[in-house]
Amino acid sequence: MLTDMHVAVIGGDARQLEIIRKLSEHDAQLSLVGFDQLDDGFVGANKRTFDTIDPSTVDAIILPVSGMNDNGEIESIFSGEKTVLTEDWLKETKDNTVVYTGISNERLKIMVNESGRKLVELMERDDVAIYNSVPTAEGTVMMVIQNTEITIHNANVIVTGLGRVGMTVARTFQNLGANVELIANEPNLKARAFEMGMKCSTVNDLFSRAESADVVINTIPAPIISPKVLQRMPLHALVVDLASKPGGTDFRYAEKRGIKALLAPGLPGIVAPKTAGEIIASVLSNLLQEQWDVERGGK
């Protein structure tokens, strides 16, 4: 339980509601900033502005998945106003106040650092990345069904990268009956692929493997799906690029050759916003509990 812990939730989208719901259940005391248009009520949660919160009582600050933009603004779909977190306000918080955000940028890092506070980037965590890989894989499934004329079952699907997302995507497509071939370089990944019953080739061989591919799903944030690779693909093949912007595909060349290639960022929030919110809420409430146990244990 988070009884008496004061948490400021600042801006966000539908996913933030799952966080508020969860923390409310855990009996935290919640100040919601940038939620003026929110209709739902949650026990222990009050809509506030920065002015009406005493920063010296705040134990934790929760920013949205998108964090803060380069102008220092925090987006909120529940408010028409701009929400801006200032260094001055942050400095007034407790010494051990922690700032939790989805992703981060230079501005946020500097501000939190100069305020002497701790910053936790949730999306960087392995566990969050693995939990999120599930809705990411399902979003990929949806896109492939929508954008091909064949079934995934019995299709030749190449998945590049066997990291946190690649592992889940590969297994998901294998479970749907696709002939999955992996692209990974490390010997231990090749061994794991073999154990999972999948073929595995190196990045250098991708261009030749692409020849018989119906679908190529990229999770490697590097220019892997190069013209050399695209040139060998059959024209009916589909590329779904999951790697963070700008992806790993030469989209210009793909278009020129007439191969459909789609960059697909942010799938969890699109295809399963509730699950995506629950993932963050669950990890966050564990982290807050640990923080709270440390602080209260020290009392």
Next chain:
Amino acid sequence: MLTDMHVAVIGGDARQLEIIRKLSEHDAQLSLVGFDQLDDGFVGANKRTFDTIDPSTVDAIILPVSGMNDNGEIESIFSGEKTVLTEDWLKETKDNTVVYTGISNERLKIMVNESGRKLVELMERDDVAIYNSVPTAEGTVMMVIQNTEITIHNANVIVTGLGRVGMTVARTFQNLGANVELIANEPNLKARAFEMGMKCSTVNDLFSRAESADVVINTIPAPIISPKVLQRMPLHALVVDLASKPGGTDFRYAEKRGIKALLAPGLPGIVAPKTAGEIIASVLSNLLQEQWDVERGGK
């Protein structure tokens, strides 16, 4: 090989092209009726009208998946003209000419019967139904991803019926990580469900099982998803009804209660037209081969 076999292909949609391609590969002699706007050429295939075909040379007639409508017309997306197959023409074919159609109606049955010819309804066949269950399941996956805010993984999914479609749909959702519960009455189906690692309840218990369902997928062509069942479902639950029209759901009541319920006919042709065409092409070419072997074996 179907060398010298004369096959008349009459109307259809994209799926028919897979059939023409396959039969062309097997060296059949093809007369295409209702394909005047088709651009592609196939070896051994000629565009014709009924007038320019000598019926007494025709060994097999292939109608589209949709068969013939109640006015005796055969739909074709490759022609602006109406294509009408007449009893008179049919009677002029050989005694052992076979008419192959996807589905059938009274009018077609009577006409073929009175002409003394044999009618084969491909969609009635167990093998075709099982092959088609794969794109049907994938279409269902797509609809569920599109219409829920949660992942299929870890969702509670009820599948009613463990027939040709139900078996595939259940396995597909299980493979995606859903907690699948089946609804089937026969003891052997309950045993098979157990072996597959799924719970199984009877139709009579559906209403109580529905209480914890996130998704209900119906394959039983009977009014199973009744108001009594819908009333117990959580409001966020989604119903996807695969059973042939009018489905097994009380859609009126579902709407009244605010539960999203979707009738989803014809998924294979929608989500995987090429695979759907290949399925028919493959079964059909086997059937034609058998027919041809019998006829030529007798010579």
Next chain:
Amino acid sequence: MLTDMHVAVIGGDARQLEIIRKLSEHDAQLSLVGFDQLDDGFVGANKRTFDTIDPSTVDAIILPVSGMNDNGEIESIFSGEKTVLTEDWLKETKDNTVVYTGISNERLKIMVNESGRKLVELMERDDVAIYNSVPTAEGTVMMVIQNTEITIHNANVIVTGLGRVGMTVARTFQNLGANVELIANEPNLKARAFEMGMKCSTVNDLFSRAESADVVINTIPAPIISPKVLQRMPLHALVVDLASKPGGTDFRYAEKRGIKALLAPGLPGIVAPKTAGEIIASVLSNLLQEQWDVERGGK
């Protein structure tokens, strides 16, 4: 509940204890014949001999899985005495007394028939066969691991027959990572095999498919694994024959050629006696319940 139902349990092995336990839980009144050396006590169960039971009070008679031998004797591992069920005694039971047995022989069939009673052969039931297919498959897995020098994973495994046992065995080996190829003739089974991601050939092609097999598992009760087939197998290949005696393998020829071939009957009772007992106990208690409901409903 089976309150007041009088059930005579006659002989058997460890599996019978699961039945007694289950029926005792369901409050049946149990007379145990041929259990003089049994130590455990069960509520509502009394050790008896045929002489000390009033047959006119008996509602159901339960014979062991093995039924009755050709001399009319019923085996029991819990007694040093012979247990013999006589037609005279049987005729004294109620008109609607039912005799439940695992398997049956001519002698038992005739005796029950002439007594005017009903005989239920549990092992003939589809559901029992499917439940039992699970321990059968696990026993097969054990035998293959014990008798090969390679892993099941990545091995070429042929499974003949896609009936109640074949389906489970095929899936089990596939799930362990084997390349499973099925042998079945019917088009619907070929379609189901395809949907399950397995290759499928006809019985006529078995001999050529056998060439690359590491393991052949037979479930077809017909002489399928003929010299012609065995001759094509690699010498390291293993045959496990699950079909009822005498199996479907030419064991003489296999030995001559130096191919290890094992007939493996009765696996459930060997590798999982407790589960095997629970399967029968569960189906039997349902059947007794139905019988009891009918009889008591009529009162």
Next chain:
Amino acid sequence: MLTDMHVAVIGGDARQLEIIRKLSEHDAQLSLVGFDQLDDGFVGANKRTFDTIDPSTVDAIILPVSGMNDNGEIESIFSGEKTVLTEDWLKETKDNTVVYTGISNERLKIMVNESGRKLVELMERDDVAIYNSVPTAEGTVMMVIQNTEITIHNANVIVTGLGRVGMTVARTFQNLGANVELIANEPNLKARAFEMGMKCSTVNDLFSRAESADVVINTIPAPIISPKVLQRMPLHALVVDLASKPGGTDFRYAEKRGIKALLAPGLPGIVAPKTAGEIIASVLSNLLQEQWDVERGGK
């Protein structure tokens, strides 16, 4: 190809034959020491003693999986003589000669080090450990089937540790229909377990989770299966301890409590010696190739 590479293979068991076969295929020049009783011949391989080999021509030395014992002896099932590798002989080899062994001990490490040569311990490699996890898992399956009265299907199986072996074992038992629960502490492993559809608890909760376990499989090389845990297990439960000697189980207490607990070392060599040999042969031939490419590339 390893043309002209001189490899000395010193002692071993059946697995060594797979290595010799593979290297012979790759055209290496092989000197076999401790193989005097070997009947098979391999192209390019000659039986030798240390005396008849010119060490200055040797590019690589291959010791068996067991390496060298504390007396400096190398075991060989193909010889009645003791095979002893001396530091003096080793010092006469080329500067870049590499010694490959399965496992290693202090004596071997010191000897190779003092000779200025490089030592590669194959069993330490991630890829070898993952490939070996497959026969290890199958051996575990065999032991569980042999030592329980129930099926793995539907049994409650706890797997401790989600490392290279635990991952494979857990998946294998899940694929056989067991209800697998994992024991792992790290958040990323918990997330991966969730994605794989398994429950996951921490080591601290093992004792309470053990209450409903039918089987506990340990892969953690630490005293995890303590009296506290064993005390909570049902008496019919089985412990299979895969962790390297002395395992993680208090075997004394298990015996006292009447719980069957088995230490199961070296499963790959026992249940699948051919596969186990191929694993090492395959990784080894890649490593030799890399070594050879470097050396020859430099010429």
